Amino acid sequence: MSNELAPESQAGDTTSAENTISFSGVDKVYGADEAAEESVTALKDIDLDISRGEFVSVVGPSGCGKTTLLHLAAGLLEATDGAVKINGVDVQSPDHERKEVGLVFQHPVALEWRTVLKNIMLPIQILRENGAIEGDMSEYRERAEELISLVGLEGFGDSYPNELSGGMQQRVTISQALIYNPSVLLMDEPFGSLDAMTKDELNLELLRIWRETEKTVLFITHDLDEAVFLSDRVIVLSPRPGQVADVIDIDLDRPRTDDTRGSERFVELSAKLHQHFKSLR
Numbered sequence: 001m002s003n004e005l006a007p008e009s010q011a012g013d014t015t016s017a018e019n020t021i022s023f024s025g026v027d028k029v030y031g032a033d034e035a036a037e038e039s040v041t042a043l044k045d046i047d048l049d050i051s052r053g054e055f056v057s058v059v060g061p062s063g064c065g066k067t068t069l070l071h072l073a074a075g076l077l078e079a080t081d082g083a084v085k086i087n088g089v090d091v092q093s094p095d096h097e098r099k100e101v102g103l104v105f106q107h108p109v110a111l112e113w114r115t116v117l118k119n120i121m122l123p124i125q126i127l128r129e130n131g132a133i134e135g136d137m138s139e140y141r142e143r144a145e146e147l148i149s150l151v152g153l154e155g156f157g158d159s160y161p162n163e164l165s166g167g168m169q170q171r172v173t174i175s176q177a178l179i180y181n182p183s184v185l186l187m188d189e190p191f192g193s194l195d196a197m198t199k200d201e202l203n204l205e206l207l208r209i210w211r212e213t214e215k216t217v218l219f220i221t222h223d224l225d226e227a228v229f230l231s232d233r234v235i236v237l238s239p240r241p242g243q244v245a246d247v248i249d250i251d252l253d254r255p256r257t258d259d260t261r262g263s264e265r266f267v268e269l270s271a272k273l274h275q276h277f278k279s280l281r
Contacts, residue, residue, distance in 0.1 A: 020216045021050040021073055021184060026082035028068050042068045044241040046082070050218060052183070055210060057219040057227035060237030060245075061277070066220045069242070070186050073218060074103055086184060099127075102177030102215075104187040108169035109176065110161040117157040120144040120175045127180065140179065147175040150209060167198040171205070178213065185210075187219045191226070200258070203229055207256055224273045228252075229261060236276055246276055 026046040031039040042065040050056045058066050071077040072084050075091045084091045086100050110119045124140045148157050151171040161169055170190060177185060190206075191199040203226060210217055221227050227234045228250055236246040250269060252260055260266055 020052040020054070020087055021048075021218055022083070022085040022088075023048040023069070023072070024083045024085075026072065026084060027080045028065065028072060028077065029080040041241040043072075044243050046242070046244060048235060048244060050216060052216055053214050055207075055217045055219065055230055055232050056235060057221055057231040057233075058235045058237060059221060059224055059227050059273070060242060061239050062222075063240050064237040065240060065242030066237060067188055069237075070188050070218060070220050073184075074101055074186050099180045100182050101184045101186060102180070102182040104170075104173055104177045104185065104190045106189040106192045108161070108166075108173045110169060110172050112161050115158050115160060116148065116153060116164070116172055117141075117144055119161070119172055120147060120179055123176050123179050143181070144175070144179060147178055150178075150212065151175050152205060165198075166194055167202055170194070170202065174206070174209065178209075178215075183216060185215045185217045187217060189220055189222065192222065199223075199226070200261075204256075204258070206230065207254075211255065224277070225261070225270050228266060228269045228273060229256060234273060236273070248273060 023046045026043060027041065028043040029039050029041045046069065058069060060066050068077060072079055073086065073091060078092070111122065114122065121137075121140060121144050124137070128137075145157065148154060151174055153168060153171055153175075156164065156168065161172070164172070173190070191202050194202065207230060219227070219230060229252075231250045234248045234250060235244060236248065237243065238245040248269065252263070252265055252269070
């Protein structure tokens, strides 16, 4: 695999491996402006640091602010109070450091009239039109072809979305997020709509891709077992307003395999996480 898929040098303060993603005293209140009739506090006093190359999952009850947290990191939302930083630089809008962050949402984002290769190239086309990137498109086409191989879509570069399974479409979406080689991947329940067998397969594929590309991953999920299987740490948010209620270190050996899910330690960690949510009832 070409090293072009490895992380580029980072922007901002990167003298330390600490704090690739940083939330400091973050609150998010919807309807906080004077014109709003009422307000809802989604997140309260969030302090969280994610190190470079770390895989961190966030879990919590519905409505606790998991997706809000991810959108703050992406610059899609602005914190009401506190600071959010990527690679030491304040996140202020989705235009800020656009090449530092790749987004993967639950549902695939592919245009039905474009082939797999052209869909993977779509973010580059948009960034070029906005003046955010320069360079020869042939370089990005080569990267797109490498990504097709990386995510296991060899032979499908000329296929259209309606010719792909749901899992294959999500591989395209992951490739779109990687095409401009960001240092950070923000993933919002990317496998939530897939059947259990496909999800398990893509969990393994995601870990392989993460290992080969060395990205920092912030992963949102409702699936507690998935969080344990994938992560270095699992962040547990409380019911709204979401606060960091617990941080669970996942000390399972890597690389992880199907056998990991049957290991005694996996069962212990999963039970610990499930017990936390039972205590909230």
